[in-house]
Amino acid sequence: MASRRPSVVVTRRLPPPVEQRLAELFDVRLRDTDAPMTRAELAQAMRDAEVLVPSVTDRIDAALLARAGDALRLIAQYGAGVDNIDVRSARSRGILVANTPGVVTDDTADMTMALILAVTRRIPEGLATMQAGRWDGWAPTAFLGGRISGRRLGILGMGRIGQAVACRARAFGMQIHYHNRSRLRPEVETPLEATYWESLDAMIARMDILSINCPHTPETFHLLNARRLKMVKRNAVIVNTSRGEVIDENALVRGLAAGEIAGAGLDVYEQGQTLNPRLRDLPNVVLLPHMGSATLEGRIEQGEKVIINIKTYADGHRPPDLVIPGMV
Template sequence: MPRERLSVVVTRRLPEAVETRLSELFDVRLRDTDDPMTRPELVDAVKTADILVPTLNDQIDAGLLGQAGEQLRLIANYGAGVDHIDVATARQRGILVSNTPGVLTDDTADMTMALILAVTRRIPEGLAMMQKGGWQGWSPNAMLGGRVGGRRLGILGMGRIGQAVARRARAFGMQVHYHNRRRLRPEIEDEHEATWWESLDQMLARMDVVSVNCPSTPSTFHLLNARRLKLMKPSAVVVNTSRGEVIDENALTRMIRAGEIAGAGLDVYEDGVNVNPRLRELSNVVLLPHMGSATVEGRIEMGEKVIINIKTFEDGHRPPDQVVPAML
């Protein structure tokens, strides 16, 4: 007698290839629209599914997990970040959590470099001028930006993505510096020609560009707060492709408006889609709609990771990308 297929609930629309494969392997419930699930829909999902496949928009907190049925045994997150999931509570209830690390590293690092170039070379300002038909021709002093080569780049969080940013930055002739919870092994530092700063404060005071590449955890919330942002040079810029909560967005906005920081390139925001309206008014701020990992290839590879984690669990083994509280 064939084994009954696992019940899988997916909270958002995924690439067609991923949805097709999920449908072939499991008893899957897919979304008809790309709207996030409402809280009642999430409650129904955890009450009925064997496997939940959420995304970063879904708050899988203790209250939701408390309403889960006994059949829910795996939360196979579609994404690397799991700050929206109460991993500790899930573990206490015997629910495993997995994610999709590694597949978005290069895509996010590419976007980090794009933001660095966009801010320092004033690309969006030039684009806006051309779209409005305001260009009057070439001039020696028009649209002057700054040269990237030779600038000091301070990477906050030297994990997979941070190191990928370092490789790209070196190719552009930047000097790589970093602050991390733990110093990298000497051979890795040598590979990236990277200088470690034990003191984040001291690093920030000396950098021309600061790139945020650390995860969102209780210890990194507002890591770049008003006090630390004031340590930066007025000519420095900040780029964030990680999580918005790492930066005190209001403080950053005030300082850019006051000319105390030269600019910023942001792909993520402290309050999700509710971007500080004052940021939108600043010509030296580049805002993107959380598209750092938005490539067709990356999204499909994320889905493949989700499927592998579910299949491995179904076969009675530990998912290869299982997340435990000690990792956070």
């Protein structure tokens, strides 16, 4: 039977309002540094806690779950994605897994549009010129980018975030196209004026901008592989605010370096925080440090969802954001 104040271990520093509320409600051990836990620290936390609050940077695989203490009954992920957790192994050991879906939809969609504009309008180049004091004044041919109105935007993954990107892109006058596991219902698709493509290959070959908004699963690993990247138009731009593993990064680098792809805006990377050094050398790439969801409002909302999941569990009920293994 869960206690009224379950023992909770948090693996990363969280916004102060979230930490304060956690301390008020639970017997919580907070993280006093923003550095990720080592594997040994994570294993110890899983031996000590009844509830673990990890982030998407904490890899909780079957081997680590096998070392968990008998008290661990809930992993309340601080984040929507759960590909860092072996959910099946957790559930087989009687450990529930919850997450925080839907919180960062607007924040990530905003960042997607920011990257589209940054790449097509060459914003980082202009910023670097100003910061270096190299601006010689306005010129008719300086920093010529491209207009996004009228361009065809192909969205890979039309879930919450993909639909939010579509809404924003329509306001910029873009044509909306999408590929998804299944076609949207007419009442969702029609207001977006979105065109569904059953064939991903056919869509990719015709788009001006590709936005990656699908989760990382075994089926989406290298969804944009070397073969498909060869199909992309030479003047096309690729933006990824989802998961780095969806794109074959080495093939993307080759295409960008050869001028076969016009540009890319990336907030996520195939090897996590280990950045492919060749990406830094490409002038047609905008790189961000996985900050697509980084708003104070969003981080606090994530914390509130974590707290609700823990409190509901502690009260003897099913957490509202329980992750079902078959749905991952």
